[in-house]
Amino acid sequence: MxxxxxxxxxxxxxxxxxxxxxxxxxxxxxxxxxxxxxxxxxxxxxxxxxxxxxxxxxxxxxxxxxxxxxxxxxxxxxxxxxxxxxxxxLARTFQRETVFPSLSAVDNVIVAIEQTKRGGSLRRNVLLAEQALDIVGFPATLHNWRAAALPVFLRKLVMIAGAIALDPxxxxxxxxxxxxxxxxxxxxxxxxxxxxxxxxxxxxxxxxxxxxxxxxxxxxxxxxxxxxxxxxxxxxxxxxxxxxxxxxxxx
Amino acid sequence: MMSFDTFVAVASGGLALGAIYALMAAGLAAVWTTLGIFNFAHGAFIALGAYIGWQIADAEAAGLGLAAGVVGAFVGLFVIGILFHLALVRPFERRPDIVTACVITTLAGAAICESAINLIWGPRSKQLGQLARGEVDLGVFRLPVSDLVLIAVVGATLGTLGWFLSRTRTGRAMRAVSQNREAAELMGLDVPRLYALAFGLSAAIAGLAGIFVGGLRFMTPTMGTDPLMKALIVVILGGIARFTSPIYAAILVGFVESFSNYYVGLYWTPAVLFAMMIVVLFLKPSGLFGHHQRTL
Known part of the structure; x- marks a missing residue:
C-alpha cells in the first residue's frame, strides 16, 4: 500500500x-x-x-x-x-452563514444557478434550486422564507446549497x-x-x-x-x- | 389663502420636482447600496446629461430633437459612468478605507466633469426645450402638459428599473450583490461586472434627470449641485430599505419644496428641507421608510 x-x-x-x-x-x-x-x-x-x-x-x-x-x-x-x-x-463556503438576507431561501440558490450553464427558464431554475435544497436537507416548508428569518443552521444549509448548485x-x-x-x-x-x-x-x-x-x-x-x-x-x-x-x- | 388654481399649480410643480428627485435619488441609492460608496459626481452626471442632450437636441447644435437627446444622454452617461467607475472607484475596491478614498475620487471626478463642460461648451448658460408645450384642461383645473409628460417618463423609467431589478437575471444578481458581496462571490457572481453595471445605470438615470433639470432651469456646468443636495436629503429622509423608498421621500421633498417656495420663500426652502431631515433623523435614524439592512 x-x-x-x-x-x-x-x-x-x-x-x-x-x-x-x-x-x-x-x-x-x-x-x-x-x-x-x-x-x-x-x-x-x-x-x-x-x-x-x-x-x-x-x-x-x-x-x-x-x-x-x-x-x-x-x-x-x-x-x-x-x-x-x-x-x-471550485466552490467555497464561509465560516459565517453568508447569504442574501432579504431573498428567500430558494431565491438565494436561484441566484447561484442563474450564473451557471445549467440555468435556464425560471421554472427550471426553481426546480434545480429545490433539488439543491433537498440535497442539503433543507425543510421544503421553509423554501419561501426570507433567509434573514431562518436560524443559523438553516442559513448555513442555504449557503451550502448555493455552493452545491454551482455543480462544483x-x-x-x-x-x-x-x-x-x-x-x-x-x-x-x-x-x-x-x-x-x-x-x-x-x-x-x-x-x-x-x-x-x-x-x-x-x-x-x-x-x-x-x-x-x-x-x-x-x-x-x-x-x-x-x-x-x-x-x-x-x- | 391660496386659490384653488394656484394650489393645483404649486402641487403639480411639486410632483414634477419630486419626480426629478426620485430619478436622482434612485440612481444615487443604486450606487450606495451596491458599492457602499457615495458618488459625489452624481450632480456632475446630471450636468453632463443635460449638455450631451443639448448637443444632440438643440437647433444650434446637431438639432436632432429632444427625443434623440434623451436617448443620447442616457446612453452617453451609461458609458461615462462605467469609465468613471473603472478609473476612479475600481482601483480602491479592496481597500478598507474605500469610503473615504471614494469621497475624494468622486469629488475630483465631479470637478473634472464640470471643467470639461466649461472647456467644451463654455460657461454661458444654455437651455433645453420643454418636453411638451401647452396645458391640458381637466375641467376643474388645468395642468401643464410638460409636467404630465415628465411624470409619465419618470414613472415609466422607475417602473422599468424596478422590473429589471426584480424580474431579470442580471437585476436579481445586482440586488444580491448589494446585500452581501462575499455571498455573491460564493454563488459565482461576477461582482466587478455587476458593480460597473450599477454605476453605469446610475449615471444613465442621472443623465436622464439632467435633461429634465435642463428644461426647468438654465444649464450651467455646476447645475447638478443643487439637485445632488436634494437627492441626498431624499436618500437620508427616505432611507434605502428597498428600491422604492427614496421614491416616496422624493415626492414628499418635491411637495414640501414647492409649497415652501410659495409660502416661506425661495431662500428659506433649503432650511425647511434640512430641518425636516434633521427631525426625521432624530425620530427614525434609518429614514422614514428605512431599514438597517441596505439593499436595492
Whole structure:
C-alpha cells in the first residue's frame, strides 16, 4: 500500500507554494498540498494558523495570494477571477452563514444557478434550486422564507446549497460546524459524507476535531501559516509537533 | 389663502420636482447600496446629461430633437459612468478605507466633469426645450402638459428599473450583490461586472434627470449641485430599505419644496428641507421608510 501522505496521482486540486502576508505577518507560508477526486482533506490548526487565509487566497475571495500556484483539473487558475473559479467548479463556503438576507431561501440558490450553464427558464431554475435544497436537507416548508428569518443552521444549509448548485467538483468548507449544536453537527457530518458519495472532493476546515477526523481521508495541520503535518488522521493527531501546536507543550 | 388654481399649480410643480428627485435619488441609492460608496459626481452626471442632450437636441447644435437627446444622454452617461467607475472607484475596491478614498475620487471626478463642460461648451448658460408645450384642461383645473409628460417618463423609467431589478437575471444578481458581496462571490457572481453595471445605470438615470433639470432651469456646468443636495436629503429622509423608498421621500421633498417656495420663500426652502431631515433623523435614524439592512 502506498503511503497515504503522498499527494494523490491525478490530483483534481494541487496547490503549491501559496504565501500570503499581512504586513510583517506571514499568515500563510509556502503551503503545498494536492487532493484526489472525491477525497475529503481535513485542515486543522490553532486559531490564527492561516486556515481561512489559505481558503481566501485560493478562491481569491476576498483577496489574492502573494505567491503560489493553484492547479485545478490540470489547469493553472491562480490568476482567474473568483466568479470564473466558481464557474469551473471550485466552490467555497464561509465560516459565517453568508447569504442574501432579504431573498428567500430558494431565491438565494436561484441566484447561484442563474450564473451557471445549467440555468435556464425560471421554472427550471426553481426546480434545480429545490433539488439543491433537498440535497442539503433543507425543510421544503421553509423554501419561501426570507433567509434573514431562518436560524443559523438553516442559513448555513442555504449557503451550502448555493455552493452545491454551482455543480462544483471541489468544495471548500470553512468551519461549517461553528456555532452549531451537537445534533446539527451530526446532520452536517452525514451531509458531508453524502456530498462525497456524490463525487465531490471536499477541503474541510474544522475546529470540531472529532468531526474532522471522523470524515477526513487525510488530515493536514497548519501552525503559524506552515504545514506541520499531513497524513492519515489517526497518525497526524498523535504527531508530537501537532500536539505541541495545540497544547503548547511537548508530550 | 391660496386659490384653488394656484394650489393645483404649486402641487403639480411639486410632483414634477419630486419626480426629478426620485430619478436622482434612485440612481444615487443604486450606487450606495451596491458599492457602499457615495458618488459625489452624481450632480456632475446630471450636468453632463443635460449638455450631451443639448448637443444632440438643440437647433444650434446637431438639432436632432429632444427625443434623440434623451436617448443620447442616457446612453452617453451609461458609458461615462462605467469609465468613471473603472478609473476612479475600481482601483480602491479592496481597500478598507474605500469610503473615504471614494469621497475624494468622486469629488475630483465631479470637478473634472464640470471643467470639461466649461472647456467644451463654455460657461454661458444654455437651455433645453420643454418636453411638451401647452396645458391640458381637466375641467376643474388645468395642468401643464410638460409636467404630465415628465411624470409619465419618470414613472415609466422607475417602473422599468424596478422590473429589471426584480424580474431579470442580471437585476436579481445586482440586488444580491448589494446585500452581501462575499455571498455573491460564493454563488459565482461576477461582482466587478455587476458593480460597473450599477454605476453605469446610475449615471444613465442621472443623465436622464439632467435633461429634465435642463428644461426647468438654465444649464450651467455646476447645475447638478443643487439637485445632488436634494437627492441626498431624499436618500437620508427616505432611507434605502428597498428600491422604492427614496421614491416616496422624493415626492414628499418635491411637495414640501414647492409649497415652501410659495409660502416661506425661495431662500428659506433649503432650511425647511434640512430641518425636516434633521427631525426625521432624530425620530427614525434609518429614514422614514428605512431599514438597517441596505439593499436595492
Amino acid at each position: 502506498p503511503p497515504i501522505s503522498s499527494p494523490p496521482l491525478g490530483a483534481i486540486l494541487a496547490v503549491s507554494g501559496v504565501t500570503k502576508s499581512f504586513g510583517a505577518l506571514r499568515a500563510v507560508d509556502n503551503v503545498s498540498f494536492a487532493m484526489a477526486p472525491g477525497e475529503i482533506l481535513g485542515i486543522a490548526g490553532p486559531n490564527g494558523s492561516g486556515k481561512s487565509t489559505l481558503f481566501n487566497a485560493i478562491t481569491r475571495i476576498p483577496f489574492d495570494m502573494d505567491a503560489g500556484i493553484v492547479v485545478f483539473e490540470g489547469r493553472q487558475v491562480q490568476n482567474l477571477p473568483a466568479h470564473r473559479l466558481a464557474a469551473l467548479g 467538483k471541489v468544495l471548500l468548507l470553512d468551519e461549517p460546524a461553528s456555532s452549531l449544536t451537537p445534533d446539527e453537527i451530526d446532520r452536517l457530518r452525514a451531509l458531508i459524507r453524502q456530498l462525497r458519495e456524490m463525487g465531490l472532493a471536499i477541503l474541510l476546515i474544522e475546529h470540531v476535531l472529532e468531526l474532522l477526523t471522523g470524515v477526513s481521508d487525510r488530515l493536514m495541520v497548519l501552525d503559524q501559516g506552515r504545514v506541520i503535518a499531513l497524513g492519515e488522521p489517526a497518525q497526524v493527531v498523535r504527531d508530537p509537533q501537532v500536539v505541541e501546536a495545540y497544547l503548547g507543550v511537548a508530550p
